[in-house]
Amino acid sequence: MINPPINDIDLNFHNETSTYATHAIHAFAAKFPPQLPRTFIEMLTNPGDVILDPMNGSGTTTLEAYLLNRFGIGCDIDPLAIKIAKAKVTRLNIDGSEIAEEVCEYAKNLLINEPFLLREALEQRFDEKTKEFINYWFLPETQMELMSLMLSIERFERDTPLREFLEVIFSSIIVTKSGGVTRARDLAHSRPHLDINKVPQNAIDMYQKRLLKFATVVSELPDHEPRPIILSCDTKNLELPSDSVDLVVTSPPYANAIDYMRAHKFSLVWFGIPITQLSNLRKIYIGSESTSKSNLVILPPFTESILEKLGNIDSRKEAILRKYYSEMREAIAEMFRVLKPGHYAILVVGTSTMRGVDVKTPYCLADIAEKDVGFHVVDIKSRELDRNRRMLPVRNGVTNNKSVIEQRMHTEEVIILRKPALEY
Numbered sequence: 080m081i082n083p084p085i086n087d088i089d090l091n092f093h094n095e096t097s098t099y100a101t102h103a104i105h106a107f108a109a110k111f112p113p114q115l116p117r118t119f120i121e122m123l124t125n126p127g128d129v130i131l132d133p134m135n136g137s138g139t140t141t142l143e144a145y146l147l148n149r150f151g152i153g154c155d156i157d158p159l160a161i162k163i164a165k166a167k168v169t170r171l172n173i174d175g176s177e178i179a180e181e182v183c184e185y186a187k188n189l190l191i192n193e194p195f196l197l198r199e200a201l202e203q204r205f206d207e208k209t210k211e212f213i214n215y216w217f218l219p220e221t222q223m224e225l226m227s228l229m230l231s232i233e234r235f236e237r238d239t240p241l242r243e244f245l246e247v248i249f250s251s252i253i254v255t256k257s258g259g260v261t262r263a264r265d266l267a268h269s270r271p272h273l274d275i276n277k278v279p280q281n282a283i284d285m286y287q288k289r290l291l292k293f294a295t296v297v298s299e300l301p302d303h304e305p306r307p308i309i310l311s312c313d314t315k316n317l318e319l320p321s322d323s324v325d326l327v328v329t330s331p332p333y334a335n336a337i338d339y340m341r342a343h344k345f346s347l348v349w350f351g352i353p354i355t356q357l358s359n360l361r362k363i364y365i366g367s368e369s370t371s372k373s374n375l376v377i378l379p380p381f382t383e384s385i386l387e388k389l390g391n392i393d394s395r396k397e398a399i400l401r402k403y404y405s406e407m408r409e410a411i412a413e414m415f416r417v418l419k420p421g422h423y424a425i426l427v428v429g430t431s432t433m434r435g436v437d438v439k440t441p442y443c444l445a446d447i448a449e450k451d452v453g454f455h456v457v458d459i460k461s462r463e464l465d466r467n468r469r470m471l472p473v474r475n476g477v478t479n480n481k482s483v484i485e486q487r488m489h490t491e492e493v494i495i496l497r498k499p500a501l502e503y
């Protein structure tokens with residue numbers, strides 16, 4: 080793997096489709112295009128090699144690894160991300176029309192003939208706080224439709240691939256760019272806003288359409304070894320042996336930008352997780368707004384200079400950013416530990432603006448990777464982002480004299496790191 084042709088690669092992927100195979104089964108904020116992991120997997124590995132995404136999100140990397148006959152391993156702490164990533168890589172031998180009829184007819188029947196049963200389920204399943212949340216964000220008729228679907232899905236055996244697939248389709252009608260069957264808009268982009276004029280579609284109809292479509296898609300997935308494994312684990316403490324991975328491809332959360340749980344709880348409450356438990360989980364996400372002081376470290380001089388600049392304006396934001404960089408340092412150190420010597424880690428990340436300060440995320444992460452962890456920074460390549468296609472947070476501090484198109488397009492960086500080879 081000497082001198083791969085990194086200088087010549089085009090990472091923009093304009094006009095290429097990113098919805099093939101199961102990639103479009105569920106929306107996910109800041110999901111990267113499948114061509115991105117595909118390019119590096121093809122360039123830097125061979126069939127059978129181990130490809131790790133330690134912040135796997137909706138599993139773009141693990142699906143691409145599987146399609147390319149590599150052994151994909153994906154880790155994430157987000158319960159919804161894990162569900163989606165598992166469903167994406169699991170072939171099911173099912174007939175779309177049959178399964179759609181079986182699930183949706185039962186749900187429709189409950190809706191017409193068993194409204195008391197549905198109301199009772201809505202009353203008894205959730206604690207008071209969760210009920211308050213559901214009542215605020217879902218119209219009463221949508222709640223009845225969703226509960227009838229849930230009771231129908233629950234007839235299938237728990238923790239089986241079919242049940243997990245049905246659950247992911249359920250979630251996919253709630254967590255969408257436009258807020259799906261909720262009363263929210265901007266669910267994935269920023270804070271959800273209540274839209275009192277929104278008339279959500281019928282949840283069962285929407286479910287049926289998506290189920291029909293994706294039942295066909297999952298039944299067309301290949302069925303071969305090695306099968307990917309999707310783990311629920313913290314990227315700062317990977318349960319993998321040292322020197323065991325051939326390639327890491329990942330996109331860490333942007334600093335202080337996306338609150339995954341803010342959107343995901345709209346779906347996860349329906350699976351019986353109380354809202355307070357979901358809200359508490361938030362603190363453990365890298366890039367969250369939390370300022371807890373655990374594991375904060377002094378970072379290399381370039382990164383410290385950015386922190387100081389921000390700290391002169393807002394010390395709380397500086398604490399948030401220091402936590403982000405400190406945790407990313409632990410995450411990058413874990414990537415280094417599990418990678419085989421001489422192998423590559425690809426990190427895809429854009430910068431953020433905090434209180435008007437560009438926090439230079441890609442350059443700080445490269446700085447930390449090199450100075451603190453021991454990686455060699457091979458290159459940092461820019462790629463253009465089509466903000467219409469990729470669900471990203473609204474950018475702060477955009478100047479008004481730019482055209483709308485310019486404001487929508489911006490770039491992110493692809494950091495190419497290499498763990499030094501062993502010297503004999």
Ligand SMILES: C[S@@+](CC[C@H](N)C(=O)[O-])C[C@H]1O[C@@H](n2cnc3c(N)ncnc32)[C@H](O)[C@@H]1O
Pocket residue numbers: 107108109110111133134135136137138139140154155156157160312313314315329330331332333339363364365366
């Ligand atoms: C930008 S997203 C990854 C998107 C992914 N590339 C895709 O295409 O779907 C970043 C992910 O990092 C995860 N994450 C945040 N903190 C984490 C942690 N401590 N351990 C593991 N994953 C974490 C989030 O849950 C989120 O799924």
